[in-house]
Amino acid sequence: MVADSMLKFQPNFRTAMSGGSADMTTGNASTNGSDPLTNISTTPGSITFPPEPSVIQEPVCQWILYEDIAESRVRIWDLIILVPNSLFVMFLLWNLKLAINKLKQTSSPIFMAFYLLVCMVAVISVLRCIVGMTVNASVLAGDITDKVLWLVLRFFLLATELSVVVFGLAFGHLDSKTSIRRVLLVTTVSAFIYSCIQGSLEFTYPDPKFHVEKGAVTKNYDIFAHGGMIFWITSSAFFFVVYSVIFILPWTNLKAKLNLPSKKSFYYYALFLAFLNCAQTVGSSLLYSGVLHGMCVVDTTTYIYFTCFHPLVYGTFLRDFFKMSSQNIPFSYKYQIDEGQDEDTVSLPYQAAEDKYTPDNISDSGSFDSTHFDRHGAGFASGSVNADVYVHTGSYQNM
Structure with a gap:
């Protein structure tokens, strides 16, 4: 048969x-x-x-963004970001008492603004990692929570980033606490608009290259894609141009017209962010073009940004300030009420280009060499302290 x-x-x-x-x-x-x-x-x-059936090839370095440790909900990506951020938070806590004492000895609000921004970003970075480890990104609620946490962190990082740039370039024009609050308000609103656009693109048009599909139920969701490749290319290219222009300003004719910072550290900070944004532009462009190895580039630059940016701000603008001795801390003053000025008007470090000063009041290793906003001259400082300091003795005296 x-x-x-x-x-x-x-x-x-x-x-x-x-x-x-x-x-x-x-x-x-x-x-x-x-x-x-x-x-x-x-x-x-x-x-x-x-x-x-069509086979979707996974980018080379995508696994590190979603892979768990030993079948737990703790992702490798969250853990390697948590460790350096936790160490930095421990460092801030260890020096908290010293920082508070130093901030009390100066009425300049710039240092307080920098310190609060750095602390806030560091704490939010740690909290994002901890909460991200407790949610299950493979379910809808966990996926939404994870993306919202990334957007919140990016918002605070960008607000700090913009504030640092404005404080650096417009330092000579910030003559009161009110003007500094206005700067913080403008940078916060700008960062909020940026984050809203990024979030709308993230949830409305998820990038297919950041989609995880490992089985029908176990892993089938979208991981955070920074708003998609087109948005990432555009924003990274824009910030690359901005920081590149800031870096080359001292070598242009504008140095004679603008009251530029003269400290090298400020321009090294700009160069670092210009390089980082350039690499992100290249990496996201490769991914958008279908070159899957671009994922390795964007992963590396993203890790550097989310772990090194706030320590960089602290080291560039606050470290030397907190290392000063008490007698060398930049003093500030308030105009007398009978001079017709606002009560919150203060003198900021390096803000006395057109005022009277007595250089003998500081030593060669004086405190003004550490804030990195020295404005004596348009170019880089050359080792010696170029400080514009003046002593307020009750009213201005014409010399």
Whole structure:
């Protein structure tokens, strides 16, 4: 019986391949159509097999963004970001008492603004990692929570980033606490608009290259894609141009017209961010073009940004200030009420370019060399302290 069935099947199959169509059970020719069980076309002269399922190739370095540690919810990406941020928070806590004492000894609000921004970003970075480890990103609620946490962190980082740039370039024009609050308000609103656009793109148009698909149920969701590749390319290219312009300003003719900072550290800070944004532009462009190795570039630059930016701000603008001795801390003053000035008007470090000063009040290793906003001259400082300091003795005295 089996042999007869096989003999009956083989001729029929040869008939189908040679241009005819045969019924496998009766051996008679059948009408045109297709077998609903196999989806093989029985049209005379051709045989069509079902299409193979499409295979989505995963980018080379995508696994580190979602892979868990030992089948737990703790992702490798969250852990390697948590460790350096936790160490930095511990460093801030260790020096908290010293920082508070130093901030009390100066009425300049710039240092307080920098310190609060750095502390806030460091704490939010740690909290994002901890909460990200407790949620299950493979479910909808966990996926939304994870993306919202990334957007909140990016908002505070960008607000700090913009504030540092404005404080650096417009330092000579910030003559009161009110003006500094206005700067913080403008930079915060700008960062909020940026984050809203990024969040809208993230949830409305998720990037397919950041989609994780490992089984029908276990892992099938979108990881945070920074607003998508087009948005990432555009924003990174914009910030690259901004920081590149800031870096080259001292070598342009504008140095004679603008009251530029003269400290090298400020421009090294700008150069670092220009390089980082350039690398992100290249990496996101590669991903958008289908070059999957671009994921390695964006992963590396993202890790550097989310772990090194706030320590960089602290080291560039606050470290030397907190290392000063008490007598060298930049003093500030308030204009007398009878001079017709606002009560919150203060003198900021390096803000006395056109005022009277007495350089003998500071030493060669004086405190003004550490804030990195020295404005004595348009170029870089050359080791010696170029400070504009003046002593307020009750009212201005013309010399």
